Amino acid sequence: MTEKACVTLDGRLVDVYPGDTLLDVAQRQGVDIPALCHDPRLEPAGACRLCLVEVEGQRRMVPSCATPATPGMVVRSKSEKVNKHRQTLLGLYLTDHPSDRTQCERHSPCELHALADVYHAPTHWQHVEPLRTGRDTDDNRFLTFSADKCILCAKCTRYCEEIEAASAITLAYRGPETTIATVDHHQLRDTDCELCGGCVDICPTGAMAAVLPTRMDAPPRSQLEKVRTTCNYCGVGCQLDLHVDKKANHGRGKVVQITAPPPGSTTNDGNLCVKGRFAYQFIDHPERLTTPLVRRTDGLLHPATWEEALTTAAKRLMEVRDKHGADALGFVSSSRCTVEENYLVQKLSRAVFFTNNVHQCAAT
């Protein structure tokens, strides 16, 4: 008989399972340990030092994200020492980070500012200009890197290596000059980068950001509405969060940015590709069709009312059926449209026009 493995966390005896880190145990218990460099998809890095906890018998605090939970451990995640450490560390991070939170969080939330608030981190320490350099000459239109916001947690470079396996970005230089660079300092679009934009979603401070919302001069993220939907490109069915400026386009609304739902919550596990994340300008493109068209006697398509278009279509389809029989009609449905719409096209074909000539492009 094996005994149940346990550790003591903040005075409570809790279960541990093989492979658990101290952070896994805490998260399962709903104990909040702040961490800026942790992501369930990545191997632990222990880089940000924010998740340090006290373990009885150990002289120094240990990073909970990278420390295996061994049965019998006595762990303190809420002690005065731990809190003091968090406060000081967050204060230090803030010294070379943009101090105006509203400005910093304009296009994406900043976890550093949020945690600094929670832990009442000192904000009055002398500001120093970071020595990290950005990529000022990189004029790609997808992704931008603001070196001043970067806290070097390396989530972006690890994501690029461990999840996307492109390794297009990397940590470069040493000491205070350490920064996020592209391989061989190429322009990003000339690297192996597949433009998945995972570095944007995973970045805790908005240092890695999408260019488009800025180019659109979009309102701050806080004023946008979030709508969860399904991507309209390939068959993976990634879930998307559309960030919508409801007032734009004369009240029609405008999709300002697309992000992935948090890892672990949907099939795509926090990941997206270049199309799902960036190819949304078509939605309010000026070439969109805005009115029905009917071909008139001059042989050209002209704008028409819905009534004229629908009546003409119905009449002409029924004429062909009456003249040549129902099987002279063909209905091409679309695997780009919804299930409901496909259901209606086959019902239109079978129940209204009496033919099984209904299909769509579906080769797999």
Add this chain to the structure above:
Amino acid sequence: MTNSIGEIRNADFLFVIGSNTTEAHPVIAMEMKRAMRRGATLVVADPRKIWLADHATRHLQLKPGTDVWLLNAMANVIVTEGLCDESFINGQTEGFDRVLETVLAYTPEEAENVTGISAEDIRWTARLYATTPKAGIYYTLGITEHSHGTDNVYALSNLVLMTGHLGKPSAGMNPLRGQNNVQGANDAGATPVFYPGYQRADDPQTRARYEQSWGVPLPSTQGLNLNEMMKKIGSKIKGLFVMGEDIVLSEPNVAELEERMKNLEVVIVQEIFPNETFRYADVVFPAACFAEKEGVFTNSERRVQRVRKAVSPPGEARADWEILVALARLCGADWSYNSAGDIYAEMAQDTEKFRGISHIRLDEEGGLQWPCPTSDHPGTTFLHRDGVLRGKGKFVAVDYRPSAEHADNDFPLVLSTGRTLYHYNAATQTRRAEELAEKQPEAFIEIHPDDATVRNITTGDWVRVFTRRGSVECIATVSHQVQLGSIWMPFHFAEARANLLTTDVGDPVTGTAEYKVCAANVVLVALGKGSAPFPGAHFIHRG
């Protein structure tokens, strides 16, 4: 897919054939790469050196259209080396003897001559596939878009059945759907052979049930599939209703199709952007895009997920379902749906697989994977868990049939078409994203360095690609991605329509056209500036 996307990362052996996963299903490719990082073995079988081949343990670069030879030879190794799952074959399948008999003739040595893959590689792959419990097969249009596409699928499923790699997590047969709602469109019965939920249209009982449910008599004549429909346009087909497909860009051999289109008496088109098919349209309905309407899409793993309205459609554009309801009512139907949820409810009610799914449940629980027969059923992560669904897994012996066209003196190259990472289908959406248009602005053809040299072609040159059916002009990319004797081009670009080149010979069962193999040639038209058609290290570094 018999498995779910989330199971991929736990697979120990991945056999990816005819799927350019990194470019066509990037997020699934991420899962495959995660499996690799865990220590899984990845074998990519593809005529092209696709990006995923860089990550693969081995790349089997077969000659286009020789899939049946490769797969039957793998089966040959499995049966002759005693690697079959005898108890699965005996208990859960039928028809194995015929397959056994057939594959004995497909020795790895002979296969090497036909496919170009070494007998050693075939043996190694077959052994590892058969002996790894969590072994999954992943395929896409590289398998199906052939005149022997159905044979390819049978040959794959024979491998699955003889090794018993079915009904378990991370082990199964996984076609990756190319479009957001290929699965859902078929689920909904937008196919000549099935009513919703794969109930056969030629089954009188099914028809009788739907006649009762819909309150109208229903047709008993067999319907035409898309390939047949396109071939009979102007002759048997006199009127066409087209929703959301640019047929004269996307269908094969479009030059002939366009000739026939002129003989149609009526063409109704429902679209979000002007397209090539408009030239033949009598009426055009402006539709809403995915971000402007309610409904569901069903993904490759049978997961039904909500589509939600985030913004309003432009101008007078309406959701497709609203247009369809209005049109049907004018044609005498008494449809009275008030929402997409109403329509889904009607479909689910008559279909056991979906009966437990509703918009309300999806809003509360997120996605649900069918089969989901009752409102308290949790959905089905992987199929065939409790034995093969149709009772007995059916082996189907297949013999190699060559592709409809092969390289000859006049057309010495084999052309395949496909997708790229940066664009999607007819690119009506992706080319309107300035960033993507900039990353990959124009059509191109990939040609092997040796084939390029004899034609005096270098990267960046303007070339003409031609087949028996037509020709297009585009930029050349000299690349090791394609093998000697093969060329490859994307089908996204309206100004260089790859489907002026492709053949409309279809698979005898599905009608799916042979987009992946036709005989072609390339000639130099004008010297270029020597730059690649679009930047990106995948091309620059590999030459």
